[in-house]
Amino acid sequence: MTTGQAITPVTAEAVTAEAVSEALTAFLAERIKTEVAPDQDLFASGLASSMFAMQLVVHLEETYDIAIIGPELKLDNFRTVQAMTALVLRLRDG
Amino acid sequence: MAEQVAGLAPELAGERALVSELVGDQAGPWDLAGELPAGLLRKLGAHGVLCAEVPAAYGGLGAASRPSGELTAHAGSLCSSLRSIMTSQGMAAWTIQRLGDREQRRRYLADLTSGQLAAVAFSEPGAGSDLSALQTRTSPAGDSVVLDGEKMWVTGARYADLLVVLARHGDGAAFAVVPASAPGVRLEPVADPVGCRAAGHSHVRLDQVTLPASSVLGGGGQSLPLLFTTALSYGRISVAWGCVGIIRACLAAAVRHARRREQSGRPIAQHQLVARHLAELLTAEQVSTRVCEHASRCWQDTSPDMVMAAVLAKHVSAGHAARSASTAVQVLASAGAQDGHVVARAYRDAKLMEIIEGSNEICQLLLAQHALTTAGPG
Numbered sequence: 001m002t003t004g005q006a007i008t009p010v011t012a013e014a015v016t017a018e019a020v021s022e023a024l025t026a027f028l029a030e031r032i033k034t035e036v037a038p039d040q041d042l043f044a045s046g047l048a049s050s051m052f053a054m055q056l057v058v059h060l061e062e063t064y065d066i067a068i069i070g071p072e073l074k075l076d077n078f079r080t081v082q083a084m085t086a087l088v089l090r091l092r093d094g
Numbered sequence: 095m096a097e098q099v100a101g102l103a104p105e106l107a108g109e110r111a112l113v114s115e116l117v118g119d120q121a122g123p124w125d126l127a128g129e130l131p132a133g134l135l136r137k138l139g140a141h142g143v144l145c146a147e148v149p150a151a152y153g154g155l156g157a158a159s160r161p162s163g164e165l166t167a168h169a170g171s172l173c174s175s176l177r178s179i180m181t182s183q184g185m186a187a188w189t190i191q192r193l194g195d196r197e198q199r200r201r202y203l204a205d206l207t208s209g210q211l212a213a214v215a216f217s218e219p220g221a222g223s224d225l226s227a228l229q230t231r232t233s234p235a236g237d238s239v240v241l242d243g244e245k246m247w248v249t250g251a252r253y254a255d256l257l258v259v260l261a262r263h264g265d266g267a268a269f270a271v272v273p274a275s276a277p278g279v280r281l282e283p284v285a286d287p288v289g290c291r292a293a294g295h296s297h298v299r300l301d302q303v304t305l306p307a308s309s310v311l312g313g314g315g316q317s318l319p320l321l322f323t324t325a326l327s328y329g330r331i332s333v334a335w336g337c338v339g340i341i342r343a344c345l346a347a348a349v350r351h352a353r354r355r356e357q358s359g360r361p362i363a364q365h366q367l368v369a370r371h372l373a374e375l376l377t378a379e380q381v382s383t384r385v386c387e388h389a390s391r392c393w394q395d396t397s398p399d400m401v402m403a404a405v406l407a408k409h410v411s412a413g414h415a416a417r418s419a420s421t422a423v424q425v426l427a428s429a430g431a432q433d434g435h436v437v438a439r440a441y442r443d444a445k446l447m448e449i450i451e452g453s454n455e456i457c458q459l460l461l462a463q464h465a466l467t468t469a470g471p472g
Contacts (some may be wrong), residue, residue, distance in 0.1 A: 031398075033470020048320030049463055051405075055326070055398035057320065062396050069193065070312035073320050074266055 170339025186212035252294030268314025289446035344422035
């Protein structure tokens with residue numbers, strides 16, 4: 001598999017809640033041209049669709065070397081920057 | 095046809111040759127009969143050709159998206175019914191690989207690369223693009239689940255050993271892998287489909303089908319739209335490459351005819367209005383190939399852009415295929431206006447490509463939504 005153009009490999013020590021949250025906010029700002037608050041509901045606010053949620057799945061898996069499978073593939077896990085941050089930390093611990 | 099395309103990757107050249115050899119000149123008769131030889135499908139399946147991207151560790155060819163796409167285009171240039179089976183089998187394999195647990199991947203991907211055939215069941219009488227209307231449901235029953243529902247237009251179901259069925263599951267959704275032979279599964283073939291006539295489209299009734307809980311991929315409980323998008327993204331790239339094949343077949347047939355057929359003392363290729371048709375066919379082939387290559391690159395890079403790149407590739411290629419098939423029939427005129435002829439098949443098959451895996455209109459809605467999402471506020 002070739003490496004993605006926009007994907008920066010993340011080292012283990014860089015994966016803190018703060019770092020993930022910041023990186024996700026930056027990713028969203030680039031993708032949807034909007035600065036979102038950590039607890040802002042991306043779907044309810046109309047900023048993102050389920051198609052975009054799939055892009056978030058792919059982005060998180062590639063960036064943080066995690067596998068988002070089974071019941072973790074639910075929209076609630078991608079609803080806010082906070083929820084995605086918690087997902088990343090949980091799966092990296094697991 | 096695809097063998098003549100300049101710059102074609104050497105990967106899977108043997109598999110493309112195998113497809114040519116097994117299809118031979120039979121695509122027309124298969125179309126007229128409305129059936130593919132099951133033995134041919136099992137042979138291609140056992141060679142891993144029907145789902146070429148399954149990793150070698152699971153018994154597959156481990157092909158990258160682009161050579162797999164070129165293989166799909168090659169099959170599509172010969173027989174869109176066969177290509178439809180590849181799309182179904184590939185989509186089933188991808189869904190199992192992406193959503194299944196380790197044991198499920200091992201078991202089912204071995205089946206799908208050793209001659210077993212699979213189909214994926216999404217659509218229902220009341221639920222096409224509107225997922226909220228999906229009725230098929232699993233109910234837990236001890237170590238088992240019971241599946242009830244009705245699926246429509248399941249491509250390849252007539253030949254399938256396994257049906258990968260999208261269903262509601264608890265508060266979320268799941269794909270369940272259902273043996274076609276399970277009690278309670280009933281198939282009703284779609285009579286005389288307008289295109290891909292030999293692709294084995296069937297309606298599927300699921301009446302109290304009892305399965306081990308281990309048949310539910312990844313334990314289920316996932317988001318319905320996420321499951322749908324996951325499976326369809328593969329399907330869209332596959333259909334898009336299949337459309338490239340249709341366009342290549344149309345271009346080749348139109349060029350061959352326009353060179354040979356003479357009117358008013360010269361080949362019709364020298365009549366300007368016919369020459370314009372040839373230019374449009376070449377343009378369609380090039381544009382569609384490029385947009386498919388882009389989607390395959392995004393897929394291979396696991397770029398988040400792959401989701402929309404797949405929609406774009408499908409939409410662009412299906413539209414070009416439908417117009418190209420119409421153009422090719424126009425160029426060949428009476429020489430191609432008989433069922434079973436390559437351009438006559440293309441004309442009917444390509445129309446179906448504008449409907450399946452997200453109609454033109456649904457693709458446009460998704461692309462418009464993407465434009466709105468990525469434009470930002472203001």
